[in-house]
Amino acid sequence: MIFSSYIPEGFRYxxxxxxxxxxxCYNKSLTCDxxxxxAICPIISKVFEHCILDCFGSFFDTADSQFEFKKGxxxxxxIRVVRNIVENFTNGxxxxxxxxxxLSKASDKVYHHALFTKLIKRLIPxxxxxxxxCWFSRCYSCVKWYxxxxxxxxxxxxxxxxxxxxxxxxxxxxxxxxxxxxxxSACLLFYMxxxxx
Numbered sequence: 178m179i180f181s182s183y184i185p186e187g188f189r190y191x192x193x194x195x196x197x198x199x200x201x202c203y204n205k206s207l208t209c210d211x212x213x214x215x216a217i218c219p220i221i222s223k224v225f226e227h228c229i230l231d232c233f234g235s236f237f238d239t240a241d242s243q244f245e246f247k248k249g250x251x252x253x254x255x256i257r258v259v260r261n262i263v264e265n266f267t268n269g270x271x272x273x274x275x276x277x278x279x280l281s282k283a284s285d286k287v288y289h290h291a292l293f294t295k296l297i298k299r300l301i302p303x304x305x306x307x308x309x310x311c312w313f314s315r316c317y318s319c320v321k322w323y324x325x326x327x328x329x330x331x332x333x334x335x336x337x338x339x340x341x342x343x344x345x346x347x348x349x350x351x352x353x354x355x356x357x358x359x360x361x362s363a364c365l366l367f368y369m370x371x372x373x374x
Contacts, residue, residue, distance in 0.1 A: 182307035188222040216339030226341035242355040285335040
């Protein structure tokens with residue numbers, strides 16, 4: 178698949194199962210915001226994605242100020258770093274202001290051409306870039322509710338939910354935030370994993 182830059186049709190499809198969020202889901206009329214969509218992808222495509230990570234993992238590295246998707250680093254480590262930074266500022270007599278941004282829906286808004294540009298700047302091999310472009314060019318999904326299935330719809334923005342690579346591609350997409358010369362103080366990124374099955 179790498180050498181032919183072709184992804185089988187079955188790899189392009191997933192389906193979404195809406196799961197009600199736990200808060201008060203039985204006491205009111207539900208809207209779309211009251212559901213969490215869980216994307217189900219083919220197992221064989223996930224195996225292929227793990228192979229990509231094994232062979233090309235160095236191209237998916239991110240800045241040290243990103244604390245997710247790295248072995249041995251997690252939420253506790255990120256909290257400790259933030260606490261140390263705040264203590265350094267306050268011990269020096271400065272005021273420390275914290276700002277948190279909710280990026281929970283940002284992964285659905287990733288612009289593919291911008292992502293590919295970021296991958297090109299990382300000197301990703303052309304074969305892998307072509308595979309990812311082929312994969313993202315025609316992704317389809319549908320919604321499954323009990324035994325009912327919606328019509329297929331094309332996904333033209335965002336990283337593929339339920340995909341192994343999506344977590345790393347989203348981290349690459351945000352990586353420039355931490356390296357920007359406009360950021361004069363500490364910019365740390367930690368985001369919860371997208372749920373996948």
